[in-house]
Amino acid sequence: MRQLIAIALLAATSAQAADLSLSGQAVNHNDKVVIDFQVAAGSTVSLWTDSWQSGLNFDPQLFLTRSGAIVNADDDGGSFVNAGAGYFDAGLQFTAAAAGSYRLVLNAASNDALGASLGDGFAYDGDTPIALASWNQPSYDFNADDQKGGFWRLHLSGVEQAAVVPEPAGWALLAAGLLSLSLLSRTRRQR
């Protein structure tokens, strides 16, 4: 099963230090997009969003974690990382001392981390989900009534591979799919 996932990851992205971009659609104000990526030793990694689009979509922020610990976070530094990012886009840049894997959480500002590790949770975790389309994000423009879109896009530069980690519902679907695959192969074997 682990091998199958790895294949899926590779299919979603590409190998060797590369510039990748991932995107998707968030629905609720406390949704979290989880992205795993791997880097080679000495790589300079740049991560930035460009989906805020002057308020067309929600104001994102990033939390970079390693082995469950939050090692870096950013809300509005995207334009310092890449000129394609807008005022409220997020961005992070770092040089990896050693090869390894990282996990990145992308969510809506100001759903801040409650502690130094991912396990501590986030500020909005206990909230009843509010659809982004009807949510007044704390940073929204009162005059424009903006930041109602759920589209997000993350650029990753200097990483080897990256993929969005499916949410629990996604895992269940995958597990169901794999189960049917194994059933299928067993049926075939029985033939």
Place this chain on the structure above:
Amino acid sequence: MGRPTKVQPVRTGNSRRDFFKRSSAGAAALVAAPALLPMGAQAAVNAVFQHGVASGDPLSDRVILWTRVTPAAPKPAITVTYVIATDPALTQVVLRGTTKTNPGRDYTVKVDPVGLKPATTYYYQFTAEGTTSPVGRTKTLPTTGAQSLRMAVVSCSNHAYGYFNAYGRIAARADLDLVMHLGDYIYEYGAGQYGNVRTPEPAHEMVTLADYRMRHAQYKRDADSQAMHRQHPLVAIWDDHEITNDGWKDGAQNHQPGTEGDWNARVAVGLQAYYEWMPVRPANGNLRDNHRGFAYGDLADLLMLEERLSARSQQLTTAIHPTAFGAGFATTDPGYGDPSRTLLGEAQETWLINRLRTTPARWKLLGQGVMFAQLKAPGTDQVKDPGLYFINGDQWDGYEPARNRLYAAIKGDATNAKVDNLVVLTGDIHSSWAADLHPNPYNPSVANGGYDKATGAGSLGVEFVGTSVSSPGVDTDTTGGVAGAIRFYNPHFKYVQLTRRGYMLMDVNRDRVVGEWWYVDTVASPSNVETFATAFEVRQGENRLRPSAQTPSRANPPLLAP
């Protein structure tokens, strides 16, 4: 008469400092006066919040809080926190919040915190860039049981034409519920084009987004403006000068498409800056239409009108009858009777009439830009061209079929009751007027549907027109001769004063609405001197003016913000 006619200026410990802050020579004075250096240091500390704080559009559970952050260097995003408390020291905190701003909003900050209590005074403060803002004071509207509304009404604050001393006097009144600004909050002109007491920024007529923002920023740096905004919530509408002179839906007298570009583009950038810099709540999903109502319990309904950018038809260009005030026009002139010409547009007109008919409030207070009462002057050549002519086609006189539709609604009909207790509040014309309202006040026969100037019989409502904060009136009328002549030809005016600057103080209770005119002694320099001029009132159910007297201040008002 036993009435105080003059209020001594309040002397406080920092009045001298305030004076220098307000003086254009302040910087030079600082250099010359080492004793005042601490103020310079303080100014540096407050550089982040150099445009002050403001609040506006109060409702019973929320009020807009506004500020602008000036970072030391440009930044893509700035986090701003705010705190709301019930005491000036901010110890009794009821709400905290966070927001952000960015250069796309010109670093302006506007929040609309929900969950406040009705009829409550609050104090608030912002923090950004490691600095705290001045503490502001604001107040929510009541829901029930309101017995009193006390507010200042201002209009026509022209920075170039003089100092906002009226704002300073309003700031010192701790017992106001709100300040109503009826438009011409800023002026578009370049240096020397309309006033030369202070130099506008930019020095040219504002046309671009950068121009409009810079002009708003200059006005918000004025010390008197900051003081007023810091102490009272504002309920504001725009008139024409927020964009440019004599605007209408598709253009303006002072808009030249050849050199100043597309009208709609100019309106869009002008309004963008307006919404960025003003403590107002967008209404109706259309930024060009900010008409909106404020229920002050069941005591008063504040109906704020939009009369420029959403629907107004072009001003009549048919004035051909010479009068002492320029060319006038008659009801028989071409285009005059065209019922399709409108000031409010159909949707707003329907909204207004419906609200007038259905509001449970005792008083219907219309906050609007241009004079509702008729204003006529005699033709210069009464032999060849006898009669009286309307002299200002930019006010309701130029839209008489539309005005008559409102009069029809006020009078009532077979299915709708008569609308009582209508009080129109107006700005725009830089002078002071009190009027009984009637569709044809020039007909003296009440029996034939006319109006009796001696008794007020036939009057359907009243209008109080406030003078300007600083824009010039007919300042040559020092003897009152012109005002007297206007009253002679226009029987419905009970008060006309053309030379003084200041504000109106409205004191409303269940029995009557009193309008007081307060004048400052000058706008040529900073001054704390103000004078009570006169007062008129309308009593419940009477729909006509009576002379009145100065109302007492409220006892034990909430503390002013520090």
